[in-house]
Amino acid sequence: MEQAFQVDLRGVVDLLSRHLYSSPRVYLRELLQNAVDAITARGTSVPSGGKVRIETGAGGLLVHDDGIGLTEEEVHRLLATIGRSSKRDELGFARHDFLGQFGIGLLSGFLVADEIEVVTRSARENAPAHEDSPARQDSPPGAVRWTGFADGRYRVEPAERDEPGTTVSLRARTGSAELLSAEIVQELARSYGSLLPISLTVDGVPITGDGPPWQAAHADPARRRRALDAYCRELYGFDPYDVIDLDVPEAGLTGVAFVLPQPVAPTARGSHRVYLKKMLLAESVEGLLPEWAFFVRCVVDAGELRPTASREALYEDELLESTRQALGESLRQWLVRLAETDPVRLRGFLRLHQLGVKAMALQDDDMLRIVDRWLEFETSSGPMTLAEFRRRHSDVRYVPSVEEFRRLSAVAGAQGIGLVNGGYVHDTEIIERLTAIDPDAAPRRLDPAELTTHLGVLDPAAELALRPFLAAAQKAVERLGCEVVVRDFDPPSLPALYITSRAAQHQAEMSEAKDMADDLWADVLGALNGAVQTDRPQLVLNHRNPLARRVTSLTEEGLVELAVQGLYGQALLFGQHPLRPADTAALNRSFLGLLEWAMHDPGGPTPEVGETSDPGESP
Numbered sequence: 001m002e003q004a005f006q007v008d009l010r011g012v013v014d015l016l017s018r019h020l021y022s023s024p025r026v027y028l029r030e031l032l033q034n035a036v037d038a039i040t041a042r043g044t045s046v047p048s049g050g051k052v053r054i055e056t057g058a059g060g061l062l063v064h065d066d067g068i069g070l071t072e073e074e075v076h077r078l079l080a081t082i083g084r085s086s087k088r089d090e091l092g093f094a095r096h097d098f099l100g101q102f103g104i105g106l107l108s109g110f111l112v113a114d115e116i117e118v119v120t121r122s123a124r125e126n127a128p129a130h131e132d133s134p135a136r137q138d139s140p141p142g143a144v145r146w147t148g149f150a151d152g153r154y155r156v157e158p159a160e161r162d163e164p165g166t167t168v169s170l171r172a173r174t175g176s177a178e179l180l181s182a183e184i185v186q187e188l189a190r191s192y193g194s195l196l197p198i199s200l201t202v203d204g205v206p207i208t209g210d211g212p213p214w215q216a217a218h219a220d221p222a223r224r225r226r227a228l229d230a231y232c233r234e235l236y237g238f239d240p241y242d243v244i245d246l247d248v249p250e251a252g253l254t255g256v257a258f259v260l261p262q263p264v265a266p267t268a269r270g271s272h273r274v275y276l277k278k279m280l281l282a283e284s285v286e287g288l289l290p291e292w293a294f295f296v297r298c299v300v301d302a303g304e305l306r307p308t309a310s311r312e313a314l315y316e317d318e319l320l321e322s323t324r325q326a327l328g329e330s331l332r333q334w335l336v337r338l339a340e341t342d343p344v345r346l347r348g349f350l351r352l353h354q355l356g357v358k359a360m361a362l363q364d365d366d367m368l369r370i371v372d373r374w375l376e377f378e379t380s381s382g383p384m385t386l387a388e389f390r391r392r393h394s395d396v397r398y399v400p401s402v403e404e405f406r407r408l409s410a411v412a413g414a415q416g417i418g419l420v421n422g423g424y425v426h427d428t429e430i431i432e433r434l435t436a437i438d439p440d441a442a443p444r445r446l447d448p449a450e451l452t453t454h455l456g457v458l459d460p461a462a463e464l465a466l467r468p469f470l471a472a473a474q475k476a477v478e479r480l481g482c483e484v485v486v487r488d489f490d491p492p493s494l495p496a497l498y499i500t501s502r503a504a505q506h507q508a509e510m511s512e513a514k515d516m517a518d519d520l521w522a523d524v525l526g527a528l529n530g531a532v533q534t535d536r537p538q539l540v541l542n543h544r545n546p547l548a549r550r551v552t553s554l555t556e557e558g559l560v561e562l563a564v565q566g567l568y569g570q571a572l573l574f575g576q577h578p579l580r581p582a583d584t585a586a587l588n589r590s591f592l593g594l595l596e597w598a599m600h601d602p603g604g605p606t607p608e609v610g611e612t613s614d615p616g617e618s619p
Contacts, residue, residue: 020310024179027112028188029311030105031063031168032196033279038067038166039198042123050198054189056182057203059172066165069122072144075156079106079118079146106148109168112176114150116168119143123164195278195301211278212301214245214256232258235273236297241349244296244334251323252303257296257331259349266355266425270294274314275301282312287320290328292359295352298327332360332367339370350375358426362433369437371430378405378421380413386420386434393418396443400428407575408448411497414490415454419446449501449535456488458543469552469560473541476561477568480582483536484564486552492544495551498571500537539568559597566590 032052039050046066055062070078109116121143143161148154150173161167172180179185186202193200193207200207210216213231218224225243232240240258247254270293271284278301288298305323306315314320335357338346350357354375360367376383381392390396395418399405402423412419420443422428434441458466466486473484482498489497541548551563569587572579579587 021108021111022310022312024111024176025184025188026311027108027170027179028185029192029280030108032189032193032200033311034105034168035063035065035067035166036193036196036198036279038065038069040067042066042068042164045123048199052193052196052198052200054185054200054202056180056185059177059180061170061172061180061185063168064165065167066163068124069120069164069166070144071122071124072156074122075118075120075144075146079148079154106168109170110148110150112172112179113170114173115171116148118146118148118166118168119159119161120146120166121161121164191283192280195275195280197278212254212275214299215254228256228258231299235299238262241352242334242338242345244331246298246300246327246330248302248323248326250326251305251319253300253305253323255298255300257298257327260295260297260353263352264294266292266294266359268294270297272298272300274305275299276305276307277301277303281307281314285314287314287316288324288327289331290324292356293328293331295356296331328360332364335360335370336366339374343374346370346374355425358430362426362429365436368430368433372434372437377427378424380409380417380419386431389418389420390434390438390441396420396431396434396441397446398422398428398431398443399446403576404448407577408446408451410491411451411489411494412446415451417446417451417454447501448499449538451497451499452485452487452538452540454489455540456544458486458488462543466552469554472557472560473564476564477539477586480568480586481536482539482568484539484541486541486543486548488543489540490544492542492546494542494574495545495548496542496567496571497540498537498568498575498577499540500577501535539564539571541567558593562590562593562597566594 035052036050039046039052042050051064051066053062053064055064106116106118143159145157145159146154147156170180182203186205186207189200189202189207194209195212196208197211198208213227216224216227218227228243229239232238232243236258238258238261241261242259244257244259245255246257269286270289270291271286272288273283274281274285274288288300289296302323305320306317307313308315335346335349338349357367357371357375361371372386374385376385377389379389381389384392386396397412397418398420399408400422402421405419405421405423409419409421420427420431422431431443434443457463463486470484470486477484541552543549543552548567551560551567554560554563565586569583569590572583572587
């Protein structure tokens with residue numbers, strides 16, 4: 001035997017308040033939505049274009065509308081049915097024209113009240129039935145009162161009402177009186193309904209105005225801009241850097257995007273104020289714009305986008321995706337126009353929001369041209385645009401990390417090698433994409449080992465004279481896996497440079513992994529590492545530096561060892577290379593040994609180098 005489900009209305013209301021709606025404050029939005037839909041359903045026969053009057057007082061709330069109203073048969077069928085999403089279709093009207101589409105709006109009144117009273121009179125009494133609707137000729141005349149209770153009961157009885165329309169009455173339940181107070185109701189009505197194309201009042205105070213501010217007529221563009229700036233201050237509390245008009249006909253969307261006047265983190269959640277058919281959906285809607293467009297805050301009204309069941313977010317579908325792309329294109333076109341008409345303003349924008357533009361440049365060639373021409377990058381020749389850098393240097397070399405750039409830029413610049421810092425967010429990808437707009441760019445990552453080919457070589461006589469020193473110096477750093485060479489290069493203030501190629505870095509990582517692995521993996525890694533051609537890092541002593549020249553003139557083997565290990569440690573620190581335990585031990589040993597040499601009695605015995613810790617041991 002089939003039986004109907006039993007519905008616990010209190011449980012349904014609890015479900016709405018805890019899981020569907022974010023706050024009980026939405027009750028007024030739902031009541032406004034029903035009233036506006038009723039006026040829409042009545043169409044051109046509504047006097048004065050439609051009115052909604054809200055009255056507060058004595059712990060209760062009245063919402064009057066002059067919409068289409070309901071017959072008694074419709075009251076039984078529609079108001080007493082929970083969750084039927086086709087109520088408005090049953091009235092014979094296209095769903096597209098209405099704000100609400102979920103058939104649960106009236107239930108929201110139970111979020112703040114235990115009893116809801118609806119007095120309604122239909123404007124369709126005795127009218128010919130719609131072709132898709134049941135006949136209505138037998139509907140009884142006059143008004144109807146429907147009273148619903150939070151425990152699931154309801155009753156229907158005759159009522160008095162002279163004109164078509166509906167009045168919804170709420171009386172606050174314990175603890176909800178504040179939400180029905182005049183101050184809160186006026187605030188909520190202004191927030192949700194200020195753009196509605198009807199007359200809306202709260203206790204006689206007008207709420208609606210002249211519609212969306214971005215559609216208002218102004219004497220000239222300057223006055224319009226001042227008005228929109230004031231609107232932005234009212235909504236968001238800042239003066240926008242610029243205002244961008246938005247228009248997506250496919251979604252029936254119009255609005256404005258306010259460009260933030262201060263930097264914002266790319267991870268900041270971009271939330272926007274969204275209206276659907278002039279009714280506020282939510283003040284913090286996410287997902288309206290592409291992720292890279294974090295530098296704007298939008299206010300839009302859309303006629304075609306779909307809300308979720310809670311009416312507090314947008315439903316993710318193909319239309320929303322195409323709208324998102326169209327809005328992103330509007331922002332992109334604004335940047336292109338700014339580059340063509342106001343370069344100074346564009347530079348100011350890029351200083352604030354370069355990360356968003358960089359993100360666009362990864363996919364869009366026009367944005368890449370803007371970045372190439374206007375955005376400054378850190379280079380070995382100072383801050384400059386990539387376009388200017390290519391005019392100065394025939395080869396575009398870059399390094400992918402900030403640390404590597406700081407390590408190599410001074411030396412590379414002194415040797416005439418142009419170097420770009422690709423270590424900041426998106427910079428390496430942008431540099432590698434330059435060929436999309438300039439086929440001759442040919443950017444290439446700099447291998448630090450290439451620098452040695454640009455450093456000056458000593459004359460043969462000097463090289464021959466330094467052989468004893470180089471033998472002693474090599475012995476000092478042999479256990480550190482490093483090769484010592486002497487070159488002549490700028491800047492002369494730099495005594496030593498530690499250069500390691502990518503291959504050498506790979507070998508060092510393999511060796512470190514081998515040392516940390518168990519026997520089986522150590523053998524495997526050892527075999528792999530042994531198959532790679534030996535490529536050792538180099539400690540390059542600068543013969544142009546006075547201190548380095550004095551070190552190369554030392555003859556005491558112990559002192560040479562300490563001095564070379566000191567230069568080795570200084571080169572590692574200068575280049576911001578990571579220090580291994582052996583490197584730390586060598587640096588510590590050289591410092592203590594040199595300090596002992598500096599303080600020993602010239603007439604006493606020569607300090608013994610071996611008295612300090614071994615380079616391979618931790619200090």
